[in-house]
Amino acid sequence: MTRESRTTAARLGTTAQTWHVSGYHVASRLLRDPRLSLEPTELGPENARARRELQQALIAEWAAQNDRIQTILTAAATEKFEELTAAGAPFNIKNDYAIPVSDRVFIEVLGLQPANVAQVRGWVMNNFTGETWHTAASLRGLVPFLTGVINSKIDGGDDLLSGLLERVDAKSWSRARLISALGWLLLGTGWDLIHPVVSVGTTLILGNPDQYEQLRAHPHLLPDATDEVFRLFDPAPTMKKGDTVFGIGEPLYVGADIEVEGLMIQRGDIVYVSLAKANRDPSVFKEPDRYLITRSEQHIAWEAPGEVFPSFVFLRPETEICLGTLFTSGRPLRLVDPKDVDWLAEPQHLRAHGLVVDFA
Numbered sequence: 001m002t003r004e005s006r007t008t009a010a011r012l013g014t015t016a017q018t019w020h021v022s023g024y025h026v027a028s029r030l031l032r033d034p035r036l037s038l039e040p041t042e043l044g045p046e047n048a049r050a051r052r053e054l055q056q057a058l059i060a061e062w063a064a065q066n067d068r069i070q071t072i073l074t075a076a077a078t079e080k081f082e083e084l085t086a087a088g089a090p091f092n093i094k095n096d097y098a099i100p101v102s103d104r105v106f107i108e109v110l111g112l113q114p115a116n117v118a119q120v121r122g123w124v125m126n127n128f129t130g131e132t133w134h135t136a137a138s139l140r141g142l143v144p145f146l147t148g149v150i151n152s153k154i155d156g157g158d159d160l161l162s163g164l165l166e167r168v169d170a171k172s173w174s175r176a177r178l179i180s181a182l183g184w185l186l187l188g189t190g191w192d193l194i195h196p197v198v199s200v201g202t203t204l205i206l207g208n209p210d211q212y213e214q215l216r217a218h219p220h221l222l223p224d225a226t227d228e229v230f231r232l233f234d235p236a237p238t239m240k241k242g243d244t245v246f247g248i249g250e251p252l253y254v255g256a257d258i259e260v261e262g263l264m265i266q267r268g269d270i271v272y273v274s275l276a277k278a279n280r281d282p283s284v285f286k287e288p289d290r291y292l293i294t295r296s297e298q299h300i301a302w303e304a305p306g307e308v309f310p311s312f313v314f315l316r317p318e319t320e321i322c323l324g325t326l327f328t329s330g331r332p333l334r335l336v337d338p339k340d341v342d343w344l345a346e347p348q349h350l351r352a353h354g355l356v357v358d359f360a
Contacts, residue, residue: 017269019260020249024281026261027273028300036252036271050173050181057167058185061160062313069109069160073318076104077325090336090358093202098195101322105314111159112149119145120186146179146186193315194322199355201229201323204291206335206357211293212327219328224293226320231299232291234276249274275300332360 021027030036039048062069080101084091091097103117112120123142153162154170170178205212205225215225249272258265265271279299280288286297326333336356 017266019263019265019269019271020274021260021271022249022274022277022281024278024284024300027275027278030252030260030271030273031300033258035256035258036254038252040253046177047180050177051184053168054164054181054185057164058160058313061163061167065109065160065163070317070321072108073105073321074325076101076108077321080104081325081330085331085359088359090356093199093355093357094195097326098198098322102194102318105318109159110161111153111157112161116145123187142183142187143179146183147175150175150178150182194318197229197233197315197319198322200233201226201319202326202333202355202357203335204229204232205323205327206333208291211291212332215293215327216329216332219324221293222320222324222328224295225327226316226323227299228291228293228295229319229323230316231279231285231295232289249276333357334360 021030037048039051080097084096103114103121106112106117106120107114119141149161150165150170153159154165156162156166205215211225215221252271252273254265254267254269254271256267260271279285282288284297285295334357336358
């Protein structure tokens with residue numbers, strides 16, 4: 001291992017050998033290496049293929065329904081913000097804006113019943129607590145729910161799930177294979193991420209008044225402003241070491257031996273890629289901790305070998321529209337408590353409590 005190496009061995013509560021990668025160039029290379037995958041090696045090739053097939057179909061079906069989905073996203077965000085503007089009172093980005101908008105999007109885009117949305121959100125949150133009994137409880141509820149969803153949509157419809165099932169010829173799949181793949185897809189569509197990423201985006205924009213003014217004056221910069229949020233937002237769980245809070249990273253499972261910075265990483269090992277550190281690599285990003293909406297460097301957030309995280313398919317357009325509705329027009333906003341900018345150090349706090357803003 002060279003002196004500049006940012007690949008280190010780690011132990012993160014698993015029997016497998018784990019590695020932590022933090023450098024931009026190494027992370028970028030590994031995230032494109034077909035020998036690494038989002039899927040655990042013990043999952044088996046058939047289940048891995050099913051998940052990948054469903055994922056690719058999701059991307060294709062989203063593209064096919066893009067105009068309809070954009071209309072739903074825009075209407076959901078605009079109508080909710082108009083309601084909050086009319087009330088004229090401080091509001092919580094998480095509870096009063098991001099979650100209601102996200103729920104409406106999932107209802108209308110996926111074709112779910114309103115009562116199902118709260119259920120699925122609860123299952124998703126339980127699944128990611130790390131508590132085995134929470135995960136088991138989620139699965140007990142999720143399997144009969146998915147069975148009902150499949151039965152109601154397998155003969156077609158105009159929503160995203162119906163189109164997805166038709167695209168993969170779901171009638172030819174075994175029911176167990178379909179339930180497993182669809183469950184993985186639903187659990188990974190960002191139900192637990194939309195409110196923290198919009199909260200982080202709000203903190204970044206309002207915490208940098210010069211960038212906020214630039215965005216309001218030049219709304220065409222919204223895609224760049226959103227990309228910069230995703231560069232600085234870390235979706236991974238966090239750990240605290242001393243006074244430093246850092247993201248553990250996204251796990252990639254090693255399917256064949258690979259050499260990284262002079263280290264031999266073996267099949268069955270797990271590589272955690274720290275997007276938070278890679279996207280703040282000072283050798284790539286000038287002033288890496290600053291939020292700059294005209295930054296030209298390309299971040300590597302949420303890529304994977306030949307894949308796209310399912311959550312990013314939903315989150316990227318939803319986040320852009322949510323932030324654009326808040327910050328490119330209408331009444332300007334301000335943080336109720338300016339100290340909230342410190343929450344960027346602990347994104348899990350944003351997940352739990354949200355962020356309160358008011359009209360300036």
